Amino acid sequence: MSDSPIKQIFDYARWAPSGDNVQNWQFEFVNDLEAIIHGHDESDWLVYDKKGNASKLALGCLLETLEIAALQQGFSTQIELVENRFGKQPTDEAYSSHPTFKVNLSASEPAVQPLFSSIKTRTVQRKLMSRSGLSPLDKQALEQSLPTGYSVIWLDSVDDKKQIAKLMYGNATTRYLMREGYDTHSRIIEFTAKKNDGSPNQLANSEFSKNKIPAKALGLDPLTVIMMEWVLASWDRFHFVATYLAGTVWPKLIMDYMTAICCGTHFVIIAEQEPKTLEDYVNAGRAVQRFWLQSDIVQLGFQPEQTPIIFSEYIRDGVSFTTDVKANTNAQKMDTELKQMLGVDTVNRAVFMGRLGHSNPVQYRSVRKSLEELEIK
Ligand SMILES: Cc1cc2nc3c(=O)[nH]c(=O)nc-3n(C[C@H](O)[C@H](O)[C@H](O)COP(=O)(O)O)c2cc1C
Structure with missing residues (x-):
């Protein structure tokens, strides 16, 4: 076979x-x-x-x-x-x-x-992109890639970008405040792993990770990557640097604020009906993938900005996602901002959010587990 x-x-x-x-x-x-x-x-x-x-x-x-x-x-x-x-x-x-x-x-x-x-x-572009807007033809091709039942909101004015930059920055604050965020980030970012003999491990590296996000795909400068690896080594260290040395301000500015300003447009994919069931979300995922593949065809950089939608859903459905009171309060504040931006009814139907723009080809990316590794015999 x-x-x-x-x-x-x-x-x-x-x-x-x-x-x-x-x-x-x-x-x-x-x-x-x-x-x-x-x-x-x-x-x-x-x-x-x-x-x-x-x-x-x-x-x-x-x-x-x-x-x-x-x-x-x-x-x-x-x-x-x-x-x-x-x-x-x-x-x-x-x-x-x-x-x-x-x-x-x-x-x-x-x-x-x-x-x-x-x-x-098709991949993720997490670096800064050109601020020049998308052509009407590119927007049309992207809109048409979506199946029936889904539409897209474009947010591409200077004011839109500033508002989203503020939202993404505030949202990153939620992520960095909580221990649960640290536990996730320290597991999903791949730094260059060394084998026992000190040589780099080809299967786990900061450039092309097969089951995580390689650190170099985060769009940060090399010094910040080194700092990040050091800081993520323990929660105590992370918490101290974040709380007393303002250690998360720089990553938030680069990875969240500046990226939101430096792109052609933000987009929000909206479902006709609020997604509720397993099938609703699977169908939404199908729509997202068509849109994402189409962005590659028209040679645009693409980065999801999904966490505002995720935290908004948590707030809406009363999901307990952190024990940190400040993180919770901040998530509520960001939820209010997202609602103001999109309207209450639209927020509930927003399935995917991100940014698009002209950019250089992606150098480093996540790769994948092999078919053999994914197979159950
Ligand atoms: C449902 C979903 C949510 C995602 N959310 C984010 C996100 O908020 N920010 C981000 O940079 N990438 C996000 N990603 C992108 C994944 O990290 C990325 O697809 C994965 O690491 C594989 O990398 P590749 O797409 O470059 O092959 C998301 C992907 C999916 C499918």
């Missing part, structure tokens, strides 16, 4: 994006035309996935990528939710933490998929 159609198609699908590159899936290949995707969320440790919604969006990205690759190779796909390995049915309440999809391929006429060529090149 090594080069069976299903494996070839999954070899493309595994390039789908996931929050913090967690790749919240495993694959079980049943035969040449059938596979099971065992999805899971990261709600037990990842502060950005407390409701499992980031994981559901990522699963949607995976399914969309899978379908694009399959159609391009001459297969139509049938995908259905099935009982998971814990014996839970899709209708059970506890199911959505481990959604499981049965995928069947059937031969059809190959149909050229314009988005196919971007599956492996």
Whole structure:
């Protein structure tokens, strides 16, 4: 089965994006035309996935990528939710933490998929981008890449950018105030790991990490990366530097404030109906992936800015995501700002937010686990 159609198609699908590159899936290949995707969320440790919604969006990205690759190779796909390995049915309440999809391929006429060529090149640009706006044609191509039921709000005036920069800065304050943020960040950023003999470990490095975000993909200067590795070594150290030495001001200015100013536009993808179910989030993820792939086709840099939406959902649904009172209060303040920016009804339907712009090619990026590593035998 090594080069069976299903494996070839999954070899493309595994390039789908996931929050913090967690790749919240495993694959079980049943035969040449059938596979099971065992999805899971990261709600037990990842502060950005407390409701499992980031994981559901990522699963949607995976399914969309899978379908694009399959159609391009001459297969139509049938995908259905099935009982998971814990014996839970899709209708059970506890199911959505481990959604499981049965995928069947059937031969059809190959149909050229314009988005196919971007599956492996689509990535995140976290560096500063050009402030020149998007052309009407690029905006139109991006809007048209979305399936029915989704629309996009563009925020590209100087005032919009300043407002979002303030929001992103304030949002980063929430992330850095809380221990839960530290626990997440210290796990998801990959710094150059050394083997026992002191030589760099090719599988874990700061440039191309296969299961984390490589430090050099964060868009920081080399000195700040070194500082960050040192500071993230322990919570006590991080907390001291953040509290008494204003140690998070510089990263917030570079990674959150300046990036929000230096881009062509911000965008918010809006669903017609407020997403509530597993299927709603998976479908939203499918829409996001089409939009993201299209941005690569028109050669625009793309960075998600998803945390304002995530924290807003937590506030709205009363999800307890931190024990830090200041972080909680700050998240409430940011939620109010987001509502003022988008309107209360629109905030509830906002599924994905980010920035776009002309930029240099990305030098460092997350790569992926191999198909063998993702496979359950
Ligand atoms: C649901 C979701 C949320 C994400 N949120 C953010 C975010 O807020 N900021 C960010 O820089 N990247 C975000 N990402 C991007 C991931 O970190 C990125 O896709 C992953 O590390 C793989 O890297 P690649 O897309 O460059 O291949 C998000 C991705 C997904 C699917």
